[in-house]
Amino acid sequence: MxxxxxxxxxxxxxxxxxxxxxxxxxxxxxxxxxxxxxxxxxxxxxxxxxxxxxxxxxxxxxxxxxxxxxxxxxxxxxxxxxxxxxxxxxxxxxxxxxxxxxxxxxxxxxxxxxxxxxxxxxxxxxxxxxxxxxxxxxxxxxxxxxxxxxxxxxxxxxxxxxxxxxxxxxxxxxxxxxxxxxxxxxxxxxxxxxxxxxxxxxxxxxxxWANPFDPSKTEEDYSFLVDKTTTVQVPMMHLMEQYYHLVDTELNCTVLQMDYSKNALALFVLPKDGQMEWVEGAMSSKTLKKWNRLLQKGWIDLFVPKFSxxxxxxxxxxxxxxxxxxxxxxxxxxxxxxxxxxxxxxxxxxxxxxHIGEKGTEAVSIPEVRFLDHPEITLLHPIIQFDSSFLLLILEKSTKSILFLGKVVNPTEV
CATH class of the missing domain: 3.30.497.10 (Antithrombin, subunit I, domain 2)
Known part of the structure; x- marks a missing residue:
């Protein structure tokens, strides 16, 4: 036996x-x-x-x-x-x-x-x-x-x-x-x-987060497109800041890098409408190396859902x-x-x-964070809205290890 x-x-x-x-x-x-x-x-x-x-x-x-x-x-x-x-x-x-x-x-x-x-x-x-x-x-x-x-x-x-x-x-x-x-x-x-x-x-x-979100700028009911016929309401965080990002014309997706304050980063990958399967099929270590080479820093008007x-x-x-x-x-x-x-x-x-949010989980003690406005920024910067299905990768920098990998189809689904 x-x-x-x-x-x-x-x-x-x-x-x-x-x-x-x-x-x-x-x-x-x-x-x-x-x-x-x-x-x-x-x-x-x-x-x-x-x-x-x-x-x-x-x-x-x-x-x-x-x-x-x-x-x-x-x-x-x-x-x-x-x-x-x-x-x-x-x-x-x-x-x-x-x-x-x-x-x-x-x-x-x-x-x-x-x-x-x-x-x-x-x-x-x-x-x-x-x-x-x-x-x-x-x-x-x-x-x-x-x-x-x-x-x-x-x-x-x-x-x-x-x-x-x-x-x-x-x-x-x-x-x-x-x-x-x-x-x-x-x-x-x-x-x-x-x-x-x-x-x-x-x-x-x-x-x-290297650049934490201001909770007062989170919109509580923001439309997120699950599929062609389904929309759900999610809290949407908002921040205008400088991020590494790129538009991959070969894979028809936008890539945004959000850094943590120490030794880790998150990659948010937003395929164009109908291109998710194409991006999923092409993902590889070579893709990550290509993105790392092509990412460029610039001002972004960013919208990211708060979700678990x-x-x-x-x-x-x-x-x-x-x-x-x-x-x-x-x-x-x-x-x-x-x-x-x-x-x-x-x-x-x-x-x-x-759990992803401006301040983390309720169980964590959060110090006071001051948020500075940027009056010198014009409204002509690229807008990136993660308001439909996207991929998420979290990497540790020194080993280049993928700690977490996933796809967010419905941020209200727990």
Missing amino acids: PVFLYLVLLVLGLHCTSCKNSEGKATTCYYPPKNGTLYKMSSINADFAFNLYRSFTVENPQRNIFFSPVSISAALAMLSLGACSSTQTQILESLGFNLTDTPTSEIQQGFQYLMCSLNFPKKELELQMGNSLFIGKQLKPLAKFLNEVKRFYETEVFSTDFSNISAAQQEINSHVEKQTKGNVVDLIQDLQPNTVMILVNYIHFKAQ ISATYDLRSTLLKMGIQDAFDDNADFPELTEDNGLKLSNAAHKAVL
Whole structure:
């Protein structure tokens, strides 16, 4: 009888106008030596992100899409540490790595460097990414695996009694609630009886806009076009400021870069009417590099909706279609993880939450912010209104990692 491993990925993205340094207990992070794979990581991870995005759009047409590509990549790469043969090969190749010319040791070092860089404390940017591994008391994990997941992925390992399902659920849910600052509760509801291991991955992110919006200029009832026949009313923030932006005539879209005060940025992509599928199909790491090269700074009369977006995915079907098949099969091969036989991946779940606004969430203490008028600005500057479906990317600057990727079809849909 097979025993089950759960892969649960949690993302909490909170955008606010005031925040502190990363909280939680201190960890010692050792940067590995740089290698050739490290310099290709951002491109490889970005292409995986867009491939995953396109899979989600097929499964969820005309719906909001939102997830954290970097957390999914890191969790799967971590899982590959315990795998061998085709089980490991399928995981790493689905992530976009060419195993013919890329040693697996370099891949793991690349993710180790990524984890260290993302978790390095940054003033005015709260970014914490981590993994927690809940292992059944009867399981005999190999010391090498436990050491490697701690070294590469800063993973906490907990011995859990899965024979008491309600107690195990409470233990995991309490841990998740604590790590996500109380924003994700009662995540695990229906553990399978033969579960022996659960991997939980999370990202917690808060950042301050470099140019915060003035709440007094937010229009509460602004028309947002969901489709040709549907319009919803949303709060629309407004600011006249200098931003990096461009019109991509090849992809028929407008791209706007909104910087956070420290080490992160958001890209808002507004396709022309009827061009969303064309833009979605063309998105790649090369597209991001092109935009980065062509973006130019200038005054913009900007309108951005104030909204919250969340999404929950059962990744099993998506990962199967992307080539990760053996890990879910009865013949799954995880000999580097445990001495026990019959371990296979049962489920992979992903949850993401994001709030965008002038001042962030109500739970955050906001200092007084003074807003200056710009009387010298004329009314002849370009107007960019995100009043119809648009794409949203949030990137960490030093690693060029896509922390979040999504599509806002209906900003009132929670």
